[in-house]
Amino acid sequence: MKQKELLVAAIENGTVIDHIPSDKVFQVMSLLNLDNVRSAVTIGYNLKSRAMGTKSIIKIADKFFTDSELAQLAVICQNLTLCIIRDYEIVEKRRIALPEELVGIIRCPNSKCITNNEPMRTRFRVTGQKLTCQYCNNDVELDKVKLL
Amino acid sequence: MENRSLVTIAEHSREKLEHLIQMASEFEKFPNRKLLDGRVVATLFFEPSTRTRLSFETAASRLGARVIGFADPKVTSGTKGETLKDTIMMVSNYADIIVMRHYLEGAARYASEVSPVPIINAGDGANQHPSQTMLDLYSIWKTQGTLDNLQIYLVGDLKYGRTVHSLLTAMRHFHPTFHFIAPQELAMPETWKQYCRDNNIDFVEHQDFNEDTIAGADILYMTRVQKERFADISEYERVKDRYLLKLDMLAKAKENMKILHPLPRVNEIEYSIDDEPHAYYFEQARNGLFAREALICDALGITLDDIRNDKTIIL
Numbered sequence: 001m002k003q004k005e006l007l008v009a010a011i012e013n014g015t016v017i018d019h020i021p022s023d024k025v026f027q028v029m030s031l032l033n034l035d036n037v038r039s040a041v042t043i044g045y046n047l048k049s050r051a052m053g054t055k056s057i058i059k060i061a062d063k064f065f066t067d068s069e070l071a072q073l074a075v076i077c078q079n080l081t082l083c084i085i086r087d088y089e090i091v092e093k094r095r096i097a098l099p100e101e102l103v104g105i106i107r108c109p110n111s112k113c114i115t116n117n118e119p120m121r122t123r124f125r126v127t128g129q130k131l132t133c134q135y136c137n138n139d140v141e142l143d144k145v146k147l148l
Numbered sequence: 149m150e151n152r153s154l155v156t157i158a159e160h161s162r163e164k165l166e167h168l169i170q171m172a173s174e175f176e177k178f179p180n181r182k183l184l185d186g187r188v189v190a191t192l193f194f195e196p197s198t199r200t201r202l203s204f205e206t207a208a209s210r211l212g213a214r215v216i217g218f219a220d221p222k223v224t225s226g227t228k229g230e231t232l233k234d235t236i237m238m239v240s241n242y243a244d245i246i247v248m249r250h251y252l253e254g255a256a257r258y259a260s261e262v263s264p265v266p267i268i269n270a271g272d273g274a275n276q277h278p279s280q281t282m283l284d285l286y287s288i289w290k291t292q293g294t295l296d297n298l299q300i301y302l303v304g305d306l307k308y309g310r311t312v313h314s315l316l317t318a319m320r321h322f323h324p325t326f327h328f329i330a331p332q333e334l335a336m337p338e339t340w341k342q343y344c345r346d347n348n349i350d351f352v353e354h355q356d357f358n359e360d361t362i363a364g365a366d367i368l369y370m371t372r373v374q375k376e377r378f379a380d381i382s383e384y385e386r387v388k389d390r391y392l393l394k395l396d397m398l399a400k401a402k403e404n405m406k407i408l409h410p411l412p413r414v415n416e417i418e419y420s421i422d423d424e425p426h427a428y429y430f431e432q433a434r435n436g437l438f439a440r441e442a443l444i445c446d447a448l449g450i451t452l453d454d455i456r457n458d459k460t461i462i463l
Protein backbone atom coordinates (compact mmCIF):
# COMPACT_ATOMS: atom_id res chain seq x y z
CA MET A 1 0.00 0.00 0.00
CA LYS A 2 2.78 2.40 0.86
CA GLN A 3 4.32 2.15 -2.56
CA LYS A 4 1.01 2.97 -4.22
CA GLU A 5 0.73 6.16 -2.19
CA LEU A 6 4.09 7.12 -3.57
CA LEU A 7 3.11 6.43 -7.16
CA VAL A 8 -0.27 8.13 -7.15
CA ALA A 9 -0.96 11.05 -4.91
CA ALA A 10 -3.66 10.68 -2.25
CA ILE A 11 -6.86 12.73 -2.50
CA GLU A 12 -8.72 14.48 0.28
CA ASN A 13 -12.25 13.70 -0.93
CA GLY A 14 -13.44 11.72 -3.92
CA THR A 15 -13.50 8.36 -5.62
CA VAL A 16 -10.79 5.82 -6.35
CA ILE A 17 -11.31 3.09 -8.92
CA ASP A 18 -8.64 0.43 -8.48
CA HIS A 19 -7.61 -2.86 -10.13
CA ILE A 20 -8.41 -1.66 -13.64
CA PRO A 21 -6.85 -3.88 -16.33
CA SER A 22 -4.54 -1.44 -18.14
CA ASP A 23 -6.09 -2.10 -21.55
CA LYS A 24 -9.47 -0.98 -20.14
CA VAL A 25 -8.39 2.27 -18.53
CA PHE A 26 -9.38 4.55 -21.39
CA GLN A 27 -12.76 2.83 -21.68
CA VAL A 28 -13.36 3.37 -17.97
CA MET A 29 -12.48 7.05 -18.31
CA SER A 30 -14.84 7.48 -21.20
CA LEU A 31 -17.73 5.63 -19.49
CA LEU A 32 -17.35 7.87 -16.44
CA ASN A 33 -17.25 10.95 -18.69
CA LEU A 34 -14.00 12.06 -17.09
CA ASP A 35 -13.24 14.51 -19.90
CA ASN A 36 -16.07 16.63 -18.47
CA VAL A 37 -14.82 16.55 -14.88
CA ARG A 38 -13.41 19.87 -13.63
CA SER A 39 -11.66 18.56 -10.52
CA ALA A 40 -8.27 16.82 -10.42
CA VAL A 41 -8.08 13.37 -12.01
CA THR A 42 -4.96 11.32 -11.32
CA ILE A 43 -4.23 8.25 -13.35
CA GLY A 44 -1.73 5.58 -12.44
CA TYR A 45 -1.13 3.58 -15.58
CA ASN A 46 0.66 0.21 -15.87
CA LEU A 47 1.47 -0.03 -12.18
CA LYS A 48 2.95 -3.25 -10.84
CA SER A 49 0.39 -5.50 -9.20
CA ARG A 50 1.05 -8.77 -7.42
CA ALA A 51 -2.34 -10.20 -8.39
CA MET A 52 -2.70 -8.78 -11.89
CA GLY A 53 0.82 -8.29 -13.23
CA THR A 54 0.08 -4.70 -14.15
CA LYS A 55 -2.98 -2.65 -13.36
CA SER A 56 -4.20 0.89 -13.49
CA ILE A 57 -5.87 3.13 -10.94
CA ILE A 58 -7.89 6.32 -11.31
CA LYS A 59 -8.44 8.89 -8.56
CA ILE A 60 -11.09 11.52 -9.08
CA ALA A 61 -11.14 14.35 -6.55
CA ASP A 62 -14.45 15.76 -5.25
CA LYS A 63 -16.55 13.46 -7.37
CA PHE A 64 -18.94 10.65 -6.39
CA PHE A 65 -20.69 8.42 -8.93
CA THR A 66 -24.21 7.03 -9.03
CA ASP A 67 -24.84 3.29 -8.96
CA SER A 68 -25.88 3.28 -12.60
CA GLU A 69 -22.71 5.11 -13.66
CA LEU A 70 -20.69 2.46 -11.81
CA ALA A 71 -22.81 -0.41 -13.18
CA GLN A 72 -21.52 0.29 -16.68
CA LEU A 73 -17.99 -0.37 -15.44
CA ALA A 74 -19.00 -3.78 -14.08
CA VAL A 75 -20.05 -4.76 -17.59
CA ILE A 76 -16.56 -4.25 -19.05
CA CYS A 77 -14.52 -5.58 -16.11
CA GLN A 78 -15.75 -7.59 -13.17
CA ASN A 79 -13.13 -7.08 -10.49
CA LEU A 80 -12.87 -3.34 -10.09
CA THR A 81 -12.57 -1.98 -6.59
CA LEU A 82 -14.35 1.20 -5.57
CA CYS A 83 -13.06 3.36 -2.69
CA ILE A 84 -14.88 6.41 -1.37
CA ILE A 85 -12.50 8.87 0.29
CA ARG A 86 -13.44 11.51 2.84
CA ASP A 87 -10.80 13.50 4.75
CA TYR A 88 -8.06 11.23 3.35
CA GLU A 89 -9.82 8.21 4.91
CA ILE A 90 -11.38 5.29 3.01
CA VAL A 91 -14.97 5.38 4.25
CA GLU A 92 -16.23 2.72 1.85
CA LYS A 93 -14.43 -0.01 -0.09
CA ARG A 94 -16.17 -2.61 -2.24
CA ARG A 95 -16.04 -4.54 -5.47
CA ILE A 96 -18.15 -2.95 -8.23
CA ALA A 97 -20.82 -5.59 -8.82
CA LEU A 98 -23.25 -5.95 -11.68
CA PRO A 99 -26.76 -4.76 -10.81
CA GLU A 100 -29.79 -7.03 -11.39
CA GLU A 101 -30.88 -4.95 -14.32
CA LEU A 102 -28.87 -2.94 -16.86
CA VAL A 103 -30.82 -0.04 -18.31
CA GLY A 104 -29.59 1.80 -21.38
CA ILE A 105 -26.03 0.45 -21.16
CA ILE A 106 -25.62 -2.42 -23.61
CA ARG A 107 -26.82 -3.19 -27.11
CA CYS A 108 -29.08 -6.17 -27.92
CA PRO A 109 -27.31 -8.52 -30.37
CA ASN A 110 -30.62 -9.35 -32.09
CA SER A 111 -31.06 -7.08 -35.13
CA LYS A 112 -34.79 -7.86 -35.16
CA CYS A 113 -35.18 -6.62 -31.58
CA ILE A 114 -37.36 -3.54 -31.12
CA THR A 115 -34.54 -1.87 -29.16
CA ASN A 116 -32.40 -1.74 -32.32
CA ASN A 117 -35.20 -0.18 -34.37
CA GLU A 118 -36.81 2.39 -32.08
CA PRO A 119 -35.32 5.34 -30.16
CA MET A 120 -35.55 3.73 -26.71
CA ARG A 121 -33.45 2.43 -23.82
CA THR A 122 -32.41 -1.21 -23.68
CA ARG A 123 -33.12 -3.30 -20.57
CA PHE A 124 -31.25 -6.48 -19.65
CA ARG A 125 -31.79 -8.79 -16.68
CA VAL A 126 -28.56 -10.14 -15.20
CA THR A 127 -28.27 -13.79 -14.11
CA GLY A 128 -24.66 -14.74 -13.40
CA GLN A 129 -22.71 -14.29 -16.65
CA LYS A 130 -25.91 -14.23 -18.74
CA LEU A 131 -27.80 -11.10 -19.73
CA THR A 132 -31.37 -11.41 -21.06
CA CYS A 133 -33.03 -8.74 -23.19
CA GLN A 134 -36.31 -7.78 -21.52
CA TYR A 135 -37.86 -7.07 -24.91
CA CYS A 136 -36.91 -9.89 -27.30
CA ASN A 137 -35.80 -12.40 -24.59
CA ASN A 138 -32.51 -13.16 -26.32
CA ASP A 139 -29.51 -13.95 -24.14
CA VAL A 140 -26.02 -12.51 -24.45
CA GLU A 141 -22.93 -13.66 -22.56
CA LEU A 142 -21.24 -10.99 -20.48
CA ASP A 143 -17.89 -11.39 -22.28
CA LYS A 144 -19.54 -10.81 -25.68
CA VAL A 145 -21.46 -7.69 -24.68
CA LYS A 146 -21.37 -4.54 -26.79
CA LEU A 147 -21.88 -1.24 -25.04
CA LEU A 148 -24.22 1.32 -26.56
CA MET B 149 -53.07 2.70 -13.57
CA GLU B 150 -52.70 -1.08 -13.57
CA ASN B 151 -51.24 -2.37 -16.82
CA ARG B 152 -53.66 -5.01 -18.14
CA SER B 153 -51.75 -5.64 -21.36
CA LEU B 154 -51.09 -9.18 -22.57
CA VAL B 155 -47.51 -9.46 -23.83
CA THR B 156 -46.64 -13.08 -23.06
CA ILE B 157 -48.47 -16.05 -21.60
CA ALA B 158 -45.37 -16.85 -19.52
CA GLU B 159 -46.35 -14.19 -17.00
CA HIS B 160 -49.67 -15.84 -16.19
CA SER B 161 -50.13 -18.03 -13.11
CA ARG B 162 -52.02 -21.30 -13.11
CA GLU B 163 -55.00 -19.54 -11.53
CA LYS B 164 -54.99 -16.82 -14.18
CA LEU B 165 -54.89 -19.37 -17.02
CA GLU B 166 -57.75 -21.35 -15.47
CA HIS B 167 -59.69 -18.12 -15.05
CA LEU B 168 -59.24 -17.27 -18.75
CA ILE B 169 -60.31 -20.79 -19.75
CA GLN B 170 -63.50 -20.37 -17.70
CA MET B 171 -64.13 -17.07 -19.47
CA ALA B 172 -63.61 -18.68 -22.88
CA SER B 173 -66.05 -21.46 -22.04
CA GLU B 174 -68.70 -18.84 -21.11
CA PHE B 175 -68.15 -17.23 -24.50
CA GLU B 176 -68.48 -20.58 -26.21
CA LYS B 177 -71.93 -20.98 -24.61
CA PHE B 178 -72.98 -17.49 -25.74
CA PRO B 179 -70.53 -15.95 -28.20
CA ASN B 180 -72.78 -13.04 -29.27
CA ARG B 181 -73.23 -10.19 -26.80
CA LYS B 182 -73.33 -6.43 -26.47
CA LEU B 183 -70.76 -6.51 -23.67
CA LEU B 184 -68.40 -4.13 -25.52
CA ASP B 185 -71.13 -1.88 -26.90
CA GLY B 186 -69.68 1.60 -27.42
CA ARG B 187 -66.08 0.47 -27.18
CA VAL B 188 -63.48 0.71 -29.91
CA VAL B 189 -60.91 -2.04 -30.55
CA ALA B 190 -57.93 -1.17 -32.77
CA THR B 191 -56.15 -3.91 -34.70
CA LEU B 192 -52.71 -2.75 -35.86
CA PHE B 193 -51.06 -5.32 -38.10
CA PHE B 194 -47.55 -4.10 -38.95
CA GLU B 195 -47.10 -7.54 -40.47
CA PRO B 196 -50.00 -9.11 -42.38
CA SER B 197 -51.68 -12.14 -40.82
CA THR B 198 -55.18 -12.55 -42.18
CA ARG B 199 -56.07 -15.52 -39.99
CA THR B 200 -55.15 -13.91 -36.67
CA ARG B 201 -56.62 -10.53 -37.62
CA LEU B 202 -59.96 -12.00 -38.71
CA SER B 203 -60.16 -14.00 -35.50
CA PHE B 204 -59.55 -10.94 -33.30
CA GLU B 205 -61.87 -8.72 -35.34
CA THR B 206 -64.62 -11.34 -35.22
CA ALA B 207 -64.16 -11.65 -31.45
CA ALA B 208 -64.45 -7.87 -31.02
CA SER B 209 -67.45 -7.64 -33.39
CA ARG B 210 -69.37 -10.48 -31.73
CA LEU B 211 -69.04 -8.64 -28.41
CA GLY B 212 -70.48 -5.47 -29.94
CA ALA B 213 -67.28 -3.41 -30.22
CA ARG B 214 -66.35 -1.32 -33.22
CA VAL B 215 -63.09 -2.20 -34.93
CA ILE B 216 -60.60 0.23 -36.45
CA GLY B 217 -57.06 -0.35 -37.69
CA PHE B 218 -54.96 -1.51 -40.58
CA ALA B 219 -54.16 -4.89 -42.07
CA ASP B 220 -51.24 -3.90 -44.21
CA PRO B 221 -48.22 -1.93 -42.98
CA LYS B 222 -47.72 -0.39 -46.42
CA VAL B 223 -50.67 1.95 -45.89
CA THR B 224 -49.45 3.22 -42.51
CA SER B 225 -46.97 5.93 -41.71
CA GLY B 226 -44.55 3.40 -40.19
CA THR B 227 -42.95 3.19 -43.61
CA LYS B 228 -42.60 6.98 -43.62
CA GLY B 229 -40.37 6.74 -40.58
CA GLU B 230 -42.88 7.23 -37.78
CA THR B 231 -41.83 5.41 -34.64
CA LEU B 232 -43.91 2.64 -33.10
CA LYS B 233 -44.37 4.83 -30.03
CA ASP B 234 -45.88 7.67 -32.05
CA THR B 235 -48.28 5.31 -33.84
CA ILE B 236 -49.36 3.80 -30.51
CA MET B 237 -49.84 7.22 -28.89
CA MET B 238 -51.94 8.38 -31.84
CA VAL B 239 -54.16 5.28 -31.94
CA SER B 240 -54.60 5.23 -28.14
CA ASN B 241 -56.43 8.55 -28.50
CA TYR B 242 -59.11 6.74 -30.47
CA ALA B 243 -59.28 3.16 -29.16
CA ASP B 244 -59.94 1.54 -25.77
CA ILE B 245 -57.59 -1.35 -26.52
CA ILE B 246 -54.97 -2.14 -29.16
CA VAL B 247 -54.43 -5.58 -30.69
CA MET B 248 -51.02 -5.44 -32.32
CA ARG B 249 -48.96 -7.68 -34.54
CA HIS B 250 -45.41 -6.60 -35.36
CA TYR B 251 -42.45 -8.07 -37.21
CA LEU B 252 -39.97 -6.91 -34.53
CA GLU B 253 -39.33 -8.95 -31.39
CA GLY B 254 -40.21 -7.18 -28.17
CA ALA B 255 -42.47 -4.68 -29.96
CA ALA B 256 -45.46 -5.66 -27.83
CA ARG B 257 -43.56 -5.25 -24.54
CA TYR B 258 -42.42 -1.79 -25.60
CA ALA B 259 -45.89 -0.79 -26.81
CA SER B 260 -47.35 -1.90 -23.46
CA GLU B 261 -44.85 0.34 -21.65
CA VAL B 262 -45.70 3.48 -23.60
CA SER B 263 -49.41 2.95 -24.26
CA PRO B 264 -52.08 4.46 -22.00
CA VAL B 265 -54.53 1.73 -23.16
CA PRO B 266 -53.99 -2.06 -22.88
CA ILE B 267 -52.06 -3.85 -25.63
CA ILE B 268 -52.76 -7.41 -26.73
CA ASN B 269 -49.81 -9.04 -28.45
CA ALA B 270 -51.04 -10.76 -31.61
CA GLY B 271 -47.51 -11.91 -32.42
CA ASP B 272 -44.16 -10.08 -32.27
CA GLY B 273 -41.72 -11.58 -34.73
CA ALA B 274 -40.32 -14.91 -33.60
CA ASN B 275 -40.94 -13.98 -29.97
CA GLN B 276 -44.47 -14.50 -28.57
CA HIS B 277 -47.98 -15.27 -29.77
CA PRO B 278 -50.01 -15.60 -26.57
CA SER B 279 -53.50 -15.77 -28.10
CA GLN B 280 -52.45 -18.88 -30.05
CA THR B 281 -51.26 -20.43 -26.80
CA MET B 282 -54.50 -19.50 -25.06
CA LEU B 283 -56.59 -21.23 -27.73
CA ASP B 284 -54.28 -24.26 -27.56
CA LEU B 285 -54.79 -24.46 -23.79
CA TYR B 286 -58.53 -24.07 -24.16
CA SER B 287 -58.58 -26.84 -26.80
CA ILE B 288 -56.56 -29.18 -24.59
CA TRP B 289 -58.76 -28.46 -21.58
CA LYS B 290 -61.96 -28.95 -23.58
CA THR B 291 -60.93 -32.24 -25.13
CA GLN B 292 -59.25 -33.77 -22.08
CA GLY B 293 -61.41 -32.29 -19.33
CA THR B 294 -58.26 -31.17 -17.50
CA LEU B 295 -54.83 -29.68 -18.10
CA ASP B 296 -53.13 -31.80 -15.43
CA ASN B 297 -50.76 -34.76 -15.97
CA LEU B 298 -51.12 -35.04 -19.75
CA GLN B 299 -48.85 -36.74 -22.28
CA ILE B 300 -48.25 -34.10 -24.96
CA TYR B 301 -46.40 -34.97 -28.17
CA LEU B 302 -44.87 -32.13 -30.17
CA VAL B 303 -44.01 -33.02 -33.77
CA GLY B 304 -42.19 -31.18 -36.57
CA ASP B 305 -40.34 -27.87 -36.23
CA LEU B 306 -39.45 -27.63 -32.55
CA LYS B 307 -36.56 -25.23 -33.14
CA TYR B 308 -38.27 -22.20 -34.65
CA GLY B 309 -41.87 -23.01 -33.75
CA ARG B 310 -42.77 -20.32 -31.21
CA THR B 311 -46.16 -21.97 -30.55
CA VAL B 312 -44.51 -25.09 -29.12
CA HIS B 313 -42.20 -23.03 -26.92
CA SER B 314 -45.10 -20.96 -25.58
CA LEU B 315 -47.00 -24.16 -24.90
CA LEU B 316 -44.09 -25.41 -22.77
CA THR B 317 -44.15 -22.24 -20.66
CA ALA B 318 -47.92 -22.25 -20.23
CA MET B 319 -48.12 -25.97 -19.38
CA ARG B 320 -45.39 -25.80 -16.73
CA HIS B 321 -48.07 -25.26 -14.07
CA PHE B 322 -49.84 -28.53 -14.91
CA HIS B 323 -47.22 -31.28 -14.54
CA PRO B 324 -47.22 -32.52 -18.15
CA THR B 325 -44.87 -34.98 -19.86
CA PHE B 326 -43.73 -33.64 -23.20
CA HIS B 327 -42.49 -35.82 -26.05
CA PHE B 328 -40.31 -34.20 -28.72
CA ILE B 329 -40.33 -35.62 -32.26
CA ALA B 330 -38.35 -33.61 -34.80
CA PRO B 331 -35.71 -33.83 -37.52
CA GLN B 332 -32.24 -33.21 -36.12
CA GLU B 333 -31.93 -29.77 -37.72
CA LEU B 334 -35.20 -28.66 -36.12
CA ALA B 335 -34.81 -30.41 -32.76
CA MET B 336 -35.89 -28.75 -29.51
CA PRO B 337 -33.06 -26.30 -28.65
CA GLU B 338 -30.94 -26.99 -25.58
CA THR B 339 -32.07 -23.73 -23.92
CA TRP B 340 -35.67 -25.00 -23.99
CA LYS B 341 -34.67 -28.42 -22.68
CA GLN B 342 -32.90 -26.61 -19.86
CA TYR B 343 -36.07 -24.60 -19.31
CA CYS B 344 -37.95 -27.88 -18.88
CA ARG B 345 -35.39 -29.17 -16.35
CA ASP B 346 -35.50 -25.89 -14.42
CA ASN B 347 -39.29 -26.03 -14.26
CA ASN B 348 -39.64 -29.74 -13.46
CA ILE B 349 -41.25 -30.54 -16.81
CA ASP B 350 -40.60 -34.16 -17.80
CA PHE B 351 -39.67 -34.67 -21.42
CA VAL B 352 -38.72 -37.56 -23.70
CA GLU B 353 -37.04 -37.28 -27.10
CA HIS B 354 -37.99 -39.78 -29.79
CA GLN B 355 -36.11 -40.68 -32.94
CA ASP B 356 -39.03 -42.38 -34.68
CA PHE B 357 -42.51 -41.23 -35.53
CA ASN B 358 -44.84 -44.20 -35.89
CA GLU B 359 -47.94 -45.81 -34.38
CA ASP B 360 -45.98 -47.17 -31.42
CA THR B 361 -44.23 -43.92 -30.45
CA ILE B 362 -47.51 -42.00 -30.34
CA ALA B 363 -49.64 -44.75 -28.75
CA GLY B 364 -49.46 -43.06 -25.33
CA ALA B 365 -50.40 -39.58 -26.49
CA ASP B 366 -53.26 -37.51 -25.08
CA ILE B 367 -52.40 -34.61 -27.37
CA LEU B 368 -50.53 -34.86 -30.67
CA TYR B 369 -49.45 -31.33 -31.60
CA MET B 370 -48.33 -31.18 -35.24
CA THR B 371 -46.41 -28.26 -36.78
CA ARG B 372 -45.14 -27.38 -40.26
CA VAL B 373 -41.67 -28.45 -41.35
CA GLN B 374 -40.75 -25.59 -43.68
CA LYS B 375 -38.19 -25.91 -46.42
CA GLU B 376 -36.73 -22.44 -45.76
CA ARG B 377 -35.70 -23.51 -42.25
CA PHE B 378 -33.07 -25.88 -43.66
CA ALA B 379 -29.56 -24.74 -44.51
CA ASP B 380 -29.14 -27.86 -46.62
CA ILE B 381 -31.98 -28.60 -49.05
CA SER B 382 -30.95 -32.23 -49.48
CA GLU B 383 -31.40 -32.67 -45.73
CA TYR B 384 -34.93 -31.28 -46.08
CA GLU B 385 -35.68 -33.69 -48.94
CA ARG B 386 -34.40 -36.55 -46.82
CA VAL B 387 -36.56 -35.86 -43.75
CA LYS B 388 -39.63 -34.06 -45.10
CA ASP B 389 -41.83 -37.14 -45.38
CA ARG B 390 -40.74 -38.65 -42.09
CA TYR B 391 -42.84 -36.30 -39.94
CA LEU B 392 -46.14 -36.63 -41.77
CA LEU B 393 -49.10 -38.06 -39.89
CA LYS B 394 -50.78 -40.86 -41.84
CA LEU B 395 -54.09 -42.52 -41.12
CA ASP B 396 -52.63 -45.95 -40.33
CA MET B 397 -50.45 -44.40 -37.61
CA LEU B 398 -53.58 -43.85 -35.51
CA ALA B 399 -54.19 -47.61 -35.11
CA LYS B 400 -52.97 -47.73 -31.50
CA ALA B 401 -54.01 -44.22 -30.46
CA LYS B 402 -55.82 -43.73 -27.15
CA GLU B 403 -59.51 -42.97 -27.51
CA ASN B 404 -59.15 -39.50 -25.97
CA MET B 405 -56.17 -38.56 -28.18
CA LYS B 406 -56.69 -35.35 -30.16
CA ILE B 407 -54.58 -33.95 -32.99
CA LEU B 408 -53.87 -30.23 -32.85
CA HIS B 409 -52.19 -28.00 -35.45
CA PRO B 410 -51.80 -24.19 -35.37
CA LEU B 411 -52.73 -24.07 -39.10
CA PRO B 412 -52.27 -23.49 -41.93
CA ARG B 413 -51.05 -27.00 -42.67
CA VAL B 414 -49.14 -27.95 -45.78
CA ASN B 415 -49.09 -31.74 -45.90
CA GLU B 416 -48.22 -32.68 -42.30
CA ILE B 417 -51.58 -34.34 -41.71
CA GLU B 418 -53.03 -36.68 -44.32
CA TYR B 419 -56.42 -35.40 -45.51
CA SER B 420 -58.09 -38.74 -44.79
CA ILE B 421 -57.50 -38.03 -41.08
CA ASP B 422 -59.83 -35.01 -41.17
CA ASP B 423 -62.90 -37.22 -40.68
CA GLU B 424 -61.40 -39.17 -37.77
CA PRO B 425 -62.66 -38.44 -34.24
CA HIS B 426 -59.03 -37.72 -33.32
CA ALA B 427 -58.85 -34.76 -35.69
CA TYR B 428 -59.40 -31.54 -33.75
CA TYR B 429 -57.52 -28.80 -35.67
CA PHE B 430 -60.58 -27.14 -37.22
CA GLU B 431 -62.40 -26.94 -33.87
CA GLN B 432 -59.12 -25.71 -32.40
CA ALA B 433 -59.14 -22.76 -34.81
CA ARG B 434 -62.80 -22.09 -33.90
CA ASN B 435 -61.81 -22.05 -30.22
CA GLY B 436 -59.58 -19.11 -31.13
CA LEU B 437 -62.69 -16.95 -31.28
CA PHE B 438 -63.72 -17.74 -27.68
CA ALA B 439 -60.16 -17.50 -26.40
CA ARG B 440 -59.76 -14.06 -28.00
CA GLU B 441 -63.13 -12.86 -26.67
CA ALA B 442 -61.78 -13.80 -23.23
CA LEU B 443 -58.42 -12.07 -23.76
CA ILE B 444 -59.98 -8.82 -25.00
CA CYS B 445 -62.42 -8.71 -22.06
CA ASP B 446 -59.73 -9.54 -19.52
CA ALA B 447 -57.48 -6.77 -20.85
CA LEU B 448 -60.41 -4.34 -20.51
CA GLY B 449 -60.91 -5.33 -16.88
CA ILE B 450 -64.11 -7.33 -17.42
CA THR B 451 -64.28 -10.22 -14.93
CA LEU B 452 -65.65 -13.76 -15.07
CA ASP B 453 -68.52 -12.63 -12.82
CA ASP B 454 -69.34 -9.81 -15.24
CA ILE B 455 -69.54 -12.37 -18.03
CA ARG B 456 -71.65 -14.83 -16.03
CA ASN B 457 -74.08 -12.07 -15.03
CA ASP B 458 -74.04 -10.47 -18.47
CA LYS B 459 -77.51 -9.15 -19.45
CA THR B 460 -76.43 -8.28 -23.00
CA ILE B 461 -76.38 -11.82 -24.41
CA ILE B 462 -77.89 -12.09 -27.89
CA LEU B 463 -79.62 -15.47 -28.19
Ligand SMILES: [Zn+2]
Nearest residue numbers: 108113133136
Ligand atom coordinates in the same frame (compact mmCIF):
# COMPACT_ATOMS: atom_id res chain seq x y z
ZN1 LIG C 1 -33.49 -7.64 -27.61
